[in-house]
Amino acid sequence: MRNPVTPFRLAAFTALLAFFVIVFGAFVRLSDAGLSCPDWPTCYGKATWPGHAGEIARANEAFPDRPFETHKAWREQVHRMLAGTLGTLVFALALVAAWPRRAHVAALLGAALAAAAGVTLYMKAHHGASALLFAFAFAAPLAVAAILPRAWPWRIAVAAFGVVVFQAALGMWTVTLLLKPIVVMGHLLGGLLTFSLLAAVTLALAARTAPTDAQRRLRPIIVAALVLLSLQIALGGWTSANYAALACGADFPTCAGSWWPQTDFREGFVLWRGVGVNYEGGVLDAAARAAIQIAHRLGALVVFGHVLATAILAWRRGLRVNAAAVAMLLCTQVVLGILNVKLLLPLPVATAHNGVAALLLFSLIALLVRVVPPVAVDRRA
Numbered sequence: 001m002r003n004p005v006t007p008f009r010l011a012a013f014t015a016l017l018a019f020f021v022i023v024f025g026a027f028v029r030l031s032d033a034g035l036s037c038p039d040w041p042t043c044y045g046k047a048t049w050p051g052h053a054g055e056i057a058r059a060n061e062a063f064p065d066r067p068f069e070t071h072k073a074w075r076e077q078v079h080r081m082l083a084g085t086l087g088t089l090v091f092a093l094a095l096v097a098a099w100p101r102r103a104h105v106a107a108l109l110g111a112a113l114a115a116a117a118g119v120t121l122y123m124k125a126h127h128g129a130s131a132l133l134f135a136f137a138f139a140a141p142l143a144v145a146a147i148l149p150r151a152w153p154w155r156i157a158v159a160a161f162g163v164v165v166f167q168a169a170l171g172m173w174t175v176t177l178l179l180k181p182i183v184v185m186g187h188l189l190g191g192l193l194t195f196s197l198l199a200a201v202t203l204a205l206a207a208r209t210a211p212t213d214a215q216r217r218l219r220p221i222i223v224a225a226l227v228l229l230s231l232q233i234a235l236g237g238w239t240s241a242n243y244a245a246l247a248c249g250a251d252f253p254t255c256a257g258s259w260w261p262q263t264d265f266r267e268g269f270v271l272w273r274g275v276g277v278n279y280e281g282g283v284l285d286a287a288a289r290a291a292i293q294i295a296h297r298l299g300a301l302v303v304f305g306h307v308l309a310t311a312i313l314a315w316r317r318g319l320r321v322n323a324a325a326v327a328m329l330l331c332t333q334v335v336l337g338i339l340n341v342k343l344l345l346p347l348p349v350a351t352a353h354n355g356v357a358a359l360l361l362f363s364l365i366a367l368l369v370r371v372v373p374p375v376a377v378d379r380r381a
Contacts, residue, residue, distance in 0.1 A: 007096050008205040011157065014089040015198035019358055021082050022191045026354035028075045029184070029240065030347055035280055036072035038063045040175045041084075041119060043077040083171065087164045090194070093201070094141060094161035097154035104144045108161065111140035115165050122172065137165045151375040153204035160197040167194060179279040181241035182271045188237040189230075192358060199362050203369040214317045215371045218310075222368045225303075225310045229364060232303045233357055235296045242268070243282030244296075245345050247289035252341045253297075255290060263291035304334060307364070314367055322367040329360040 028034060037043035044050050044059035050068055059068045091112055098104040118133035141162035145155045167190040173183045239245055248255035255261045268284060268291035277283060284292075307330050315323035336353040343349060 007093070008202065010089070010093055010096065011198060011202040011205055014086065014093055015195060015202045017082070017086050017089060018191070018195040018198050019355075019362075021079070021086050022188075022195055022358050023351060023355040024075075024079055024082060025188075025191060027347070027351045028079045030345075030350045030354075031072070031075065032280070033072035033075045034179055034184075035066065035175065036069055036076045037080075037175070038066040040122075040172045041080055042123070043073055043080075044068060049073040049077045080171070083168070086194075087168060090161050090164045090198070093198075094158045097150065097157040098144060098148060101148070104148060104158075107140050107144050108158070111137040111161070111165065114140075115168065119168075134165065134169045138162050138169075141165070151204075153201045153375070156197050156204075157201045160194060160201070163190060163194050163197060166190060177275065178277065179241070180273075180277075181238060181279060184241035184279075185234060185237035188240075189234055192230075192233060192361060195358060196361060196365055199365050200369060203366055204375070208370065208374055210373055211371045212318070215314075215319060216373070218313060218317060218319075218371050219368065221310050221313060222364060222371065225307045226361070226364050226368065228303050228306055229357075229361060232296075232299045233361070235292075235299050236353075236357065238269075239292050239296045241279070242284055242289060242292055244268075244284070244289035244292040245340060245350070247286065247293040248341065250342055250344055252338055255294060255297075260294075261290050262287045263294060264288040265291040265295070268292045268295075300334065300337060304330065307360075310364075310367075319367065319370055322363065322370055325363045326360070326367060329356055329363050332356050333360055 037049065039045065044055075044063060046055070049070070050056045050059045050073070056068050091108070094108050095105060098108055114133040115137035118130045118137060121127075121133065122130040139162070141158050141160075145159035145162070148155050148158055167187065170183060170187040170190050173180070174187050177183050248261070251257060264285070264287035268288035273283075282289070308327065311323045311327040311330070314320075314326070333353065333356045336349055336356055339349050340346075340353055
């Protein structure tokens with residue numbers, strides 16, 4: 001009897017869940033629910049969230065500075081539950097990749113236990129010990145991935161577990177550091193990195209034909225496209241984390257009635273502002289937010305030009321399905337970005353803007369895997 005849960009199916013389902021977590025996380029952030037549960041990983045001390053009048057009263061008493069809001073709290077806690085499920089699946093995939101090498105499996109099990117203990121110690125306010133355990137849980141999978149004597153897709157699968165552990169820490173810091181922009185942006189990038197690694201594993205485990213010499217020569221161009229897109233996504237995350245999406249009002253392509261309004265790039269790109277500041281709603285003035293928005297728009301022009309050229313070259317070298325997907329998603333992303341401004345950031349459009357960014361990233365990864373020679377991979381274990 002055939003096992004229905006093959007490594008390829010596990011990787012594909014995990015990548016799909018990672019994409020959903022990214023989109024749902026964007027929905028949570030854009031609906032201003034990022035601090036709707038003031039503690040972590042519980043929500044007002046509960047594994048789910050307060051539901052009865054008595055529980056809500058106790059929650060408000062315990063956190064008087066953060067009154068309970070049902071319509072926001074459930075979003076944040078469901079997002080955490082989905083992220084926890086994703087972490088479990090990534091751990092399972094890492095074990096499959098390391099199996100049956102006992103030392104490597106033991107190291108991954110140790111990392112998982114360290115992460116669990118780190119959460120427990122964090123809840124008991126032992127933050128220093130918790131950080132050390134999280135550091136071990138992050139480093140151990142990366143070390144295993146570096147020495148694992150298997151093809152690169154399996155090593156990436158193991159490394160993805162380390163990224164997920166760090167992503168959990170970023171989720172914790174997002175709450176405890178009160179939406180500090182550098183942490184919020186890092187959390188977004190960590191989610192996209194997790195999705196990218198899982199997508200690469202899935203695509204590598206799928207059967208495919210070898211590329212031609214002309215197609216292989218596209219590799220540096222595609223890598224450059226991925227780097228530029230990643231930088232642009234980081235700029236988008238910085239824009240969102242600093243509440244600068246509407247810094248130009250509903251003006252496009254101008255900004256606040258001018259092609260170059262008053263800007264303050266130095267203040268707009270200060271990465272660290274200390275601890276104890278609540279960044280909900282943003283703390284920057286109009287000039288600093290305008291600088292961030294202008295940088296995001298200029299970055300979009302650069303990315304659009306290079307990624308479109310990449311798609312055209314891929315089309316000409318026979319990769320027409322991949323090229324069409326890249327071009328279609330690129331144009332969709334630009335339209336969604338413009339609509340975000342013109343319609344004053346409606347939640348469905350803003351959420352879709354995040355989702356299509358992830359899909360565009362996936363399409364470029366698929367194109368890159370397509371021009372890399374396939375490796376001999378045991379797809380059963």
